Amino acid sequence: MDRKALVNQIRSKKSFLCIGLDTDLNKIPKHLLELNDPVFEFNKRIIDATKEFCVSYKINTAFYESRGVKGWESLVKTWKYLPKDCFSIADAKRGDIGNTSEMYASAFFNEASSQMSFDSITVAPYMGEDSVKPFLKFDGKWVILLALTSNEGSKDFQNLKVGSDMLFEKVVCKANEWASDEQLMFVVGATRGEAFLNIRKQAPTNFLLVPGVGAQGGSLEDVCKYGMIRDCGLLVNSSRAIIYASSGLDFAEAAAAEAQKVQKQMENVLQAIF
Numbered sequence: 001m002d003r004k005a006l007v008n009q010i011r012s013k014k015s016f017l018c019i020g021l022d023t024d025l026n027k028i029p030k031h032l033l034e035l036n037d038p039v040f041e042f043n044k045r046i047i048d049a050t051k052e053f054c055v056s057y058k059i060n061t062a063f064y065e066s067r068g069v070k071g072w073e074s075l076v077k078t079w080k081y082l083p084k085d086c087f088s089i090a091d092a093k094r095g096d097i098g099n100t101s102e103m104y105a106s107a108f109f110n111e112a113s114s115q116m117s118f119d120s121i122t123v124a125p126y127m128g129e130d131s132v133k134p135f136l137k138f139d140g141k142w143v144i145l146l147a148l149t150s151n152e153g154s155k156d157f158q159n160l161k162v163g164s165d166m167l168f169e170k171v172v173c174k175a176n177e178w179a180s181d182e183q184l185m186f187v188v189g190a191t192r193g194e195a196f197l198n199i200r201k202q203a204p205t206n207f208l209l210v211p212g213v214g215a216q217g218g219s220l221e222d223v224c225k226y227g228m229i230r231d232c233g234l235l236v237n238s239s240r241a242i243i244y245a246s247s248g249l250d251f252a253e254a255a256a257a258e259a260q261k262v263q264k265q266m267e268n269v270l271q272a273i274f
């Protein structure tokens with residue numbers, strides 16, 4: 001999906017919500033466990049119930065990879081089930097020497113070889129240009145580079161001063177030399193509200209994928225205040241707060257209600273730009 005199509009989706013759905021399918025067998029409603037592929041059945045019902053309120057789904061591959069072959073099957077089935085008008089994110093956090101990154105890119109972008117072709121993948125930047133470039137060779141696909149993450153440990157390296165900048169600012173600035181804002185996004189945690197001003201200095205036009213609202217307590221208001229640009233430029237992710245809104249028979253309805261609540265807040269903010 002290109003930037004224009006993504007922005008059109010945001011405009012027409014009045015939402016920049018990305019729902020995270022961090023689907024954990026230990027957390028899904030017990031009655032689903034009797035089914036053949038409980039993870040896929042859960043995802044299917046969550047997607048059906050929430051798709052009108054969001055523009056993107058993010059599949060955190062760790063939750064699938066941890067279950068071996070069965071998990072990979074649930075992953076492929078879920079990718080195939082994603083609505084085609086929603087921007088798909090493989091939250092795989094990859095990156096390695098060039099020829100290995102080529103294989104990772106093929107795993108998530110090349111449908112002929114892996115049966116999946118996500119719109120985007122999250123990539124860790126610290127092995128540098130040759131570890132990121134193989135993902136950028138796929139036309140129309142996006143790299144979402146980790147910049148300033150939402151966890152406590154982000155301070156350990158990302159906030160270190162390098163000359164007059166912080167390391168994450170250097171990462172953003174350098175990466176913007178490798179690709180345009182039609183192919184490159186950055187992850188910035190919602191828990192880092194004040195840092196959006198700095199990020200926007202280095203990445204004035206890039207879309208940002210923002211995890212950390214909901215279960216991690218980040219402020220959607222601050223994210224919008226400091227991070228929103230003319231065509232929105234934000235995909236705000238929430239996973240657990242939406243998909244585990246209820247563990248009962250009403251889990252899909254509860255997820256829809258939660259997603260709609262966030263969408264309504266987003267609709268209010270979007271009035272300022274659309």
Ligand SMILES: O=c1ccn([C@@H]2O[C@H](COP(=O)(O)O)[C@@H](O)[C@H]2O)c(=O)[nH]1
Binds near residue numbers: 238
């Ligand atoms: O800095 C980061 C990068 C990625 N994530 C991922 O986003 C979701 C957040 O889930 P919640 O349940 O809404 O907290 C999850 O998949 C993380 O791995 C992040 O949180 N922070």
